Amino acid sequence: MAQKITPASVDFSRWYTDVVQAAELADYAPVKGCMVIRPYGYALWENIQKALDQRFKATGHKNAYFPLFIPESFIKKEAEHVEGFSPELAVVTYGGGKPLEEPLIVRPTSETIINAMYAQWVRSYRDLPVLINQWCNVVRWEMRTRLFLRTTEFLWQEGHTAHATAEEAMAETLRILEIYRDFAENEAGIPVIPGRKSESEKFAGAVESYTIEAMMGNKWALQAGTSHFLGQNFAKAFGIQFLNRENQLQYVWQTSWGVSTRMIGAIVMVHGDDQGLRLPPRLAPIQVVIVPIWKNEEGRAQVMAMAENILSRLSQEFRCHLDDREELSPGYKFHDWEMRGVPLRIELGPKDVQKGQAVLVRRDLPREENRSSVAIDGLPTAVQDTLDAIQRNLYAQALRFREENTFYPTTYEELREAVAKGFALSYWCGSADCEAAIKEDTKATIRCIPLQQDGKPGQCVYCGSEAKEKAVFARAF
Ligand SMILES: [Zn+2]
Incomplete structure (x- = not known):
C-alpha cells in the first residue's frame, strides 16, 4: 500500500517530509545535507523555470553560465559579503592529486565571480545595462537540513545586473520583485507580501534587500524570492x-x-x-489524469479505446496521463493521484462510454462537491475551464487562510499572542534593538516592511516611540 502521511495537524514537519517523499518529489541523498530531486519533483522545477525564464527574457535578460569554483581571494573582496557567507562555505584545497596554490570556494552565490568578469566587460555607458541571469546549483554548508527548504546544495536562478545610475538599478530591483510576485501569485497560486528586509535580515553585501514573503500551512512565513539593490558595493570591490x-x-x-x-x-x-x-494547474507536471474503470474484458476494450481517444485529444493542449496500470484497482489509483496532487482526474467507466460522457473530479474541493459529468465532445473546453477554476481557487483559499491568520497588534502583549498563531502586522520604529528583543522573546523575526503602507505614522509595538512604517513579524522557516 501507499506510504502513510502523518496528518498536518498532528505534526506539520513530519507531514511535510511524508508528502515530499510519498509523492516522490525528492529523497535524502547518501551525502548528509544533500537531496535527490526525483523526476516528478524535477518536472515541477522545470515548469517553475519555464514560467520565470519567460518573464526574465520578456524584460530583456539573457542567460549565461559562470564557473562553480570561485578563487578564495574574490570572496574576501567585499567585507560584509565574506562575513555573511564564511560560516557556510565549502572550500576545495586539493585538486589533481596535489594541494592547490589558492583554495577554491564552491559558489554559495556568484556575485564575486560574475562581477570579476563584468569588470573586464564594461568600459562605456554603451555597455550598460548588463542584464544576465544564470540557472545553476549553489552550495551552503547546512548543519540542519530539510528537503527543498534547507539543503547543502540547491538549484536556483541568480540574476546579476549592472546599470549606469542608482535610479535604474533600483527600478530593476523592484521590476524583478514584481516578476516574482506575479509568478508566485499567478503561476504557483501563492499570495505573497512584497517588502523590504530590515538591516539585520538583508543579503550580505546589499544596500537594500527586497523579498516576497508567503504564509505556509502552519502559519509560519517562508521567504520565496529576493531581489537586492547592491548599490556600488561590489562595483568598488571589483x-x-x-x-x-x-x-x-x-x-x-x-x-x-x-x-x-x-x-x-x-x-x-x-x-x-x-x-x-x-498542485496549481499552471505548474503541475501532470494536469489531467485519466483513470479507466472496467469490470470485464468487454468493458475494458470499450473503455480503453475511449480513454486513448480522450488522451490523444487532450494531450494537444494539456499535460495528460492515462493510468493504464492493470494490476491496480481504480480506488488505489484515485488515492495515488490525489496524493501526487494532480489537479484534475477524469474517470471513465463502461456506462460513461455508452452515455458519451466522462466524470471530472477536482483535487481542490472536498469530496462532497468535487465531481461533475461532462459530455466527451465538450471535454477540451470543460477541462480548460476547470483547470482555470482550480488555479483561481487554490490562490483564493491560500489568501483567505493568510487573511484569517494575520493580526494587527498595537501592544506588545498582543504581538506576543499574534506571532504564536500567525502573522502580525505592527508599527516598528526601525530600531535593531526592538527587533532583536522581539526575536529573543518570541522567536518571531521581521519578515519584511511591506511596500504597501497606509502612510500614517504610529507607535512602535515594542518601545512606543514614533514609527513611520508597519512590519510583518512571524516565525519563519
Ligand atoms: Zn521600537
Missing part, C-alpha cells in the same frame, strides 16, 4: 567602472536576485493537505 556620456569614469550600480527550489517547498506547504499534494 573595479567595475565605465565612462559616462560626459566622459567621466564612474562605478556601476548593481542588483542581484534569486528564486530557488525552495519554491517547491512553498507549493507543498501552502496548498498540500492530509491527502498529500495539491
Whole structure:
C-alpha cells in the first residue's frame, strides 16, 4: 500500500517530509545535507523555470553560465559579503592529486565571480545595462537540513545586473520583485507580501534587500524570492567602472536576485493537505489524469479505446496521463493521484462510454462537491475551464487562510499572542534593538516592511516611540 502521511495537524514537519517523499518529489541523498530531486519533483522545477525564464527574457535578460569554483581571494573582496557567507562555505584545497596554490570556494552565490568578469566587460555607458541571469546549483554548508527548504546544495536562478545610475538599478530591483510576485501569485497560486528586509535580515553585501514573503500551512512565513539593490558595493570591490556620456569614469550600480527550489517547498506547504499534494494547474507536471474503470474484458476494450481517444485529444493542449496500470484497482489509483496532487482526474467507466460522457473530479474541493459529468465532445473546453477554476481557487483559499491568520497588534502583549498563531502586522520604529528583543522573546523575526503602507505614522509595538512604517513579524522557516 501507499506510504502513510502523518496528518498536518498532528505534526506539520513530519507531514511535510511524508508528502515530499510519498509523492516522490525528492529523497535524502547518501551525502548528509544533500537531496535527490526525483523526476516528478524535477518536472515541477522545470515548469517553475519555464514560467520565470519567460518573464526574465520578456524584460530583456539573457542567460549565461559562470564557473562553480570561485578563487578564495574574490570572496574576501567585499567585507560584509565574506562575513555573511564564511560560516557556510565549502572550500576545495586539493585538486589533481596535489594541494592547490589558492583554495577554491564552491559558489554559495556568484556575485564575486560574475562581477570579476563584468569588470573586464564594461568600459562605456554603451555597455550598460548588463542584464544576465544564470540557472545553476549553489552550495551552503547546512548543519540542519530539510528537503527543498534547507539543503547543502540547491538549484536556483541568480540574476546579476549592472546599470549606469542608482535610479535604474533600483527600478530593476523592484521590476524583478514584481516578476516574482506575479509568478508566485499567478503561476504557483501563492499570495505573497512584497517588502523590504530590515538591516539585520538583508543579503550580505546589499544596500537594500527586497523579498516576497508567503504564509505556509502552519502559519509560519517562508521567504520565496529576493531581489537586492547592491548599490556600488561590489562595483568598488571589483573595479567595475565605465565612462559616462560626459566622459567621466564612474562605478556601476548593481542588483542581484534569486528564486530557488525552495519554491517547491512553498507549493507543498501552502496548498498540500492530509491527502498529500495539491498542485496549481499552471505548474503541475501532470494536469489531467485519466483513470479507466472496467469490470470485464468487454468493458475494458470499450473503455480503453475511449480513454486513448480522450488522451490523444487532450494531450494537444494539456499535460495528460492515462493510468493504464492493470494490476491496480481504480480506488488505489484515485488515492495515488490525489496524493501526487494532480489537479484534475477524469474517470471513465463502461456506462460513461455508452452515455458519451466522462466524470471530472477536482483535487481542490472536498469530496462532497468535487465531481461533475461532462459530455466527451465538450471535454477540451470543460477541462480548460476547470483547470482555470482550480488555479483561481487554490490562490483564493491560500489568501483567505493568510487573511484569517494575520493580526494587527498595537501592544506588545498582543504581538506576543499574534506571532504564536500567525502573522502580525505592527508599527516598528526601525530600531535593531526592538527587533532583536522581539526575536529573543518570541522567536518571531521581521519578515519584511511591506511596500504597501497606509502612510500614517504610529507607535512602535515594542518601545512606543514614533514609527513611520508597519512590519510583518512571524516565525519563519
Ligand atoms: Zn521600537
